Amino acid sequence: MRNLTFPRRTALHLALGSLALPGVARAQQAQIDPLISGPTPPGACRGGRVTIGSLVEPPALDPFRQAADARIRVSVLMYQGLFYEDQSGVARPLLAESAAASADGKSWTFRLRRGVKFHTGQTMTSADVKYSYDFMRNAANGSPGAGDLSSVASIDAPEEHTVVFNLSRPNAALPMTLTNKYGAVVPRGFFETPNSGTRMNEISVGTGPFKLKQFRPNSTLTFERNPDYWQPGLPYLDEVTFVTMPNSAAMVVGLQSRRIDLAMFSRPQDTQALANAPGVQVHRWPSLNQKTVDLDCKYQQLSDMRVRQAIALAIDKKTVMDASISGYGTVIGTMVAGMQEAWGVPIDQLPNQRVDLDRARSLLAAAGHPSGFDIDLTTIIGYDWMDAAAVTIAEQLRRINIQVNIRKLDLGVWIRNFRAREMGFTFNDWGTTPDPSLLYYRHFRAAPEGADFRNWNNARASALLDRGQETADPAARKAIYAEFQKILAEEVPTIMMFSSDLLTANRTRLKNYVQHGTGWYFGLAKAWVEG
Amino acid sequence: MAGFLGRRLGAAAIAALLSSLAVFLLMRAVPGDIIGQMLGQTGSDRAAEQALRAFFGLDRPLWAQFAEWVGGAVQGDLGRSWYQGRPVSAMVWDAFLVTLQLAVLTLALATLVGVPLGVVAGIAQGTRIDRAIQTFNLIGLSAPVFWLGLMLLVGTSAALDWSPPFAWSGPHEDLEENIAILVLPVLSLAVLQAAAYSQFVRGLMIEELGKDYIRAGRAKGLTPRELYFKHALANVMIPLVTFMGLILVQILGGVVVIESLFSLPGLGRLILSAIQGRDYPVVQGALLFVVIIATTINLAVDLLYGLLDPRLRP
Numbered sequence: 001m002r003n004l005t006f007p008r009r010t011a012l013h014l015a016l017g018s019l020a021l022p023g024v025a026r027a028q029q030a031q032i033d034p035l036i037s038g039p040t041p042p043g044a045c046r047g048g049r050v051t052i053g054s055l056v057e058p059p060a061l062d063p064f065r066q067a068a069d070a071r072i073r074v075s076v077l078m079y080q081g082l083f084y085e086d087q088s089g090v091a092r093p094l095l096a097e098s099a100a101a102s103a104d105g106k107s108w109t110f111r112l113r114r115g116v117k118f119h120t121g122q123t124m125t126s127a128d129v130k131y132s133y134d135f136m137r138n139a140a141n142g143s144p145g146a147g148d149l150s151s152v153a154s155i156d157a158p159e160e161h162t163v164v165f166n167l168s169r170p171n172a173a174l175p176m177t178l179t180n181k182y183g184a185v186v187p188r189g190f191f192e193t194p195n196s197g198t199r200m201n202e203i204s205v206g207t208g209p210f211k212l213k214q215f216r217p218n219s220t221l222t223f224e225r226n227p228d229y230w231q232p233g234l235p236y237l238d239e240v241t242f243v244t245m246p247n248s249a250a251m252v253v254g255l256q257s258r259r260i261d262l263a264m265f266s267r268p269q270d271t272q273a274l275a276n277a278p279g280v281q282v283h284r285w286p287s288l289n290q291k292t293v294d295l296d297c298k299y300q301q302l303s304d305m306r307v308r309q310a311i312a313l314a315i316d317k318k319t320v321m322d323a324s325i326s327g328y329g330t331v332i333g334t335m336v337a338g339m340q341e342a343w344g345v346p347i348d349q350l351p352n353q354r355v356d357l358d359r360a361r362s363l364l365a366a367a368g369h370p371s372g373f374d375i376d377l378t379t380i381i382g383y384d385w386m387d388a389a390a391v392t393i394a395e396q397l398r399r400i401n402i403q404v405n406i407r408k409l410d411l412g413v414w415i416r417n418f419r420a421r422e423m424g425f426t427f428n429d430w431g432t433t434p435d436p437s438l439l440y441y442r443h444f445r446a447a448p449e450g451a452d453f454r455n456w457n458n459a460r461a462s463a464l465l466d467r468g469q470e471t472a473d474p475a476a477r478k479a480i481y482a483e484f485q486k487i488l489a490e491e492v493p494t495i496m497m498f499s500s501d502l503l504t505a506n507r508t509r510l511k512n513y514v515q516h517g518t519g520w521y522f523g524l525a526k527a528w529v530e531g
Numbered sequence: 532m533a534g535f536l537g538r539r540l541g542a543a544a545i546a547a548l549l550s551s552l553a554v555f556l557l558m559r560a561v562p563g564d565i566i567g568q569m570l571g572q573t574g575s576d577r578a579a580e581q582a583l584r585a586f587f588g589l590d591r592p593l594w595a596q597f598a599e600w601v602g603g604a605v606q607g608d609l610g611r612s613w614y615q616g617r618p619v620s621a622m623v624w625d626a627f628l629v630t631l632q633l634a635v636l637t638l639a640l641a642t643l644v645g646v647p648l649g650v651v652a653g654i655a656q657g658t659r660i661d662r663a664i665q666t667f668n669l670i671g672l673s674a675p676v677f678w679l680g681l682m683l684l685v686g687t688s689a690a691l692d693w694s695p696p697f698a699w700s701g702p703h704e705d706l707e708e709n710i711a712i713l714v715l716p717v718l719s720l721a722v723l724q725a726a727a728y729s730q731f732v733r734g735l736m737i738e739e740l741g742k743d744y745i746r747a748g749r750a751k752g753l754t755p756r757e758l759y760f761k762h763a764l765a766n767v768m769i770p771l772v773t774f775m776g777l778i779l780v781q782i783l784g785g786v787v788v789i790e791s792l793f794s795l796p797g798l799g800r801l802i803l804s805a806i807q808g809r810d811y812p813v814v815q816g817a818l819l820f821v822v823i824i825a826t827t828i829n830l831a832v833d834l835l836y837g838l839l840d841p842r843l844r845p
Contacts, residue, residue, distance in 0.1 A: 053697065057804075059568065059808050059810075060616075065583075067571025067572070068568065068571065139576050140579070141579075142570075142583040144569065144570045144571055144579070146579055198612075198614070198617075199616065201614075201615055201616060201617075217614075218626075218796040218801060218804055219698065219699040219794065220698045243697040246792050246793070247792075249684070250697065250794070253688040253694045256694075257694035259694055259697060410563070411807065412561070412564075412568060412807060412809055413561070413562040415563055415571065415572070416562045416563035417562070419567055
């Protein structure tokens with residue numbers, strides 16, 4: 001039995017230990033694991049309220065059935081999974097205390113934390129865990145997270161504080177799958193209450209540091225301190241209110257006039273107005289997000305790999321990044337910046353990363369387009385960075401005689417096309433849970449196991465993704481994903497351009513706020529206010 | 532009178548039904564639905580999709596969905612929001628109160644400023660005062676509302692180190708906060724409407740003051756005050772009321788922008804977010820409500836004519 005146990009209260013050592021490894025993301029150099037094991041801030045005091053400005057608002061709060069990132073951002077305050085997605089790519093114990101996989105990798109035993117109470121007052125047991133994940137993995141319940149649990153065959157609850165996940169195929173990424181993106185542990189039987197999904201807009205039933213106080217759509221979302229929270233002494237804040245703001249100018253004004261204490265900016269350059277604002281601090285954090293150009297491998301000229309390679313060779317990622325987010329980010333190859341050191345292949349070892357117009361032109365000629373062609377490039381309304389990026393890329397592709405027509409789409413329409421695998425040639429903006437399997441599998445594994453949104457249908461890549469998911473040994477896993485990334489860069493179903501940094505600005509009265517690379521608000525559990 | 536009202540109400544009911552059908556079909560013609568939004572960029576799990584489609588009744592024929600909605604609507608049941616779970620009627624009503632407060636305050640301010648400006652400009656036609664007022668009208672009519680709103684927001688912050696609280700409070704919850712929230716949005720909307728008023732009233736006054744009865748009045752030795760305010764202004768009232776109705780409808784339309792700009796949870800924002808989220812019951816219920824409101828305002832304007840001018844009584 002391979003034992004990946006995390007003994008109680010040694011998570012700090014683990015996190016510190018991971019610092020010594022060469023392959024650790026940038027975030028860890030600045031801050032150690034903000035939620036689970038970071039040191040208690042000196043001088044922290046209990047109490048106080050903060051107001052947070054947000055450009056997005058969750059459409060609804062059900063963590064099981066709403067995929068929107070705006071929902072996940074705040075859900076992590078109320079709901080928790082068995083593990084926490086440490087940015088180094090390690091799943092840290094959250095409601096679980098330890099994880100152990102059987103020798104064949106097809107059975108995982110999790111010991112649960114004791115003394116965890118739901119917001120409803122009930123005590124969490126293994127039956128609740130089984131109930132919650134059984135609900136999520138049953139596709140008939142409509143959870144977007146069901147697909148991630150497709151390897152789970154059954155869940156047992158042999159003891160009050162032990163759950164066993166039995167798998168149909170080994171899945172080394174299981175702990176990272178049981179983190180906080182979709183689903184959570186909720187009291188057993190909760191979904192039998194009528195309208196359980198929309199009921200979650202009125203009450204929270206999770207185990208997180210904050211409870212839902214009030215949700216007023218199109219206006220505010222308020223949380224209050226959970227007095228029974230299982231991490232002793234946390235959280236510090238009594239109340240957190242999110243206010244939906246129309247644009248970043250309003251957030252800048254709100255911070256300057258002391259109406260809001262914290263805001264996260266989607267376009268990093270918008271924080272420039274705050275550089276010299278008294279009483280306001282701006283922080284820059286590495287992110288797990290990526291800005292890409294996706295290429296539907298069945299769409300018109302893109303069905304020819306040489307055309308896709310030519311496009312990759314004509315795009316200068318750095319220029320696109322400078323134009324669209326004023327350089328506040330990191331150019332990437334085939335891995336998001338936050339995970340590059342742990343899992344990425346260095347850019348100079350990947351094909352099709354350097355601009356080479358001569359090669360691009362000869363590839364186009366070989367593909368039967370010596371004088372180029374016209375193509376539509378899709379941007380999404382509300383994603384401002386795409387507008388500047390589109391103009392820049394149109395300019396760059398013109399140099400190899402590809403004429404780009406920019407098409408702007410409503411997000412709902414874009415999602416429909418994406419899910420129907422009719423994306424064409426489009427920008428995309430997405431984040432990941434920090435594990436390579438969760439990053440790649442659904443997007444690039446051929447159907448039916450994966451969704452293969454880009455119609456890539458690549459057998460070699462799929463075989464590697466299967467092996468990567470099944471392999472537990474970190475070094476072997478890393479080698480598998482390195483091979484996968486080389487194929488990805490060679491065949492260009494996507495061009496991962498850059499990860500944009502997360503920029504937060506806060507009033508100085510708010511202390512110790514740490515921003516997680518996903519953009520989710522884990523850090524509020526340990527933030528506090530002065531006075 | 533009863534026949535007139537009956538005919539108008541009948542026409543209103545037909546208008547409501549036809550516009551509801553149009554909204555119903557248009558929303559479904561827009562690509563993408565709530566299921567795509569709930570499942571997002573994750574795998575297209577057919578089973579999950581079908582389960583959700585059945586849950587929302589989207590697997591049934593269109594006519595059956597529409598018939599069920601109409602059946603509920605005539606009994607006052609507009610259904611529940613797919614995201615919020617709250618009754619649509621309650622959500623629409625709450626949002627309407629916000630919009631109504633914004634619209635009424637804007638209309639009041641625009642009328643109080645715009646009508647006197649128009650009267651003065653009309654009387655003082657061609658003078659420096661007239662030109663100053665016309666300049667204001669030109670600026671007011673040509674400045675886009677979103678730009679004006681943003682400039683006011685940034686300007687007050689820079690000049691006064693003040694900004695409105697962005698979290699909504701109703702007048703019954705916290706009146707002071709409520710006023711603080713509404714000052715800038717009302718100002719941004721009212722400038723445009725006051726300019727429109729002023730321009731309109733100026734034209735009416737000039738036309739009225741050129742008429743024979745004014746000359747006759749002047750010859751009779753009436754004072755300017757009697758001439759302008761008793762006679763000319765009285766005749767300007769009818770078109771003014773029509774215009775007020777138009778302005779009110781226009782404000783109700785313009786609030787979409789201003790509600791978004793100042794984070795006000797009003798009707799415009801409710802409809803916009805429901806369209807983006809493909810929350811069909813909310814879109815249908817809210818737009819039906821808007822149709823009813825617009826029809827009522829038009830009817831009220833027609834009835835007001837009769838009050839102001841007996842010759843126009845139906």
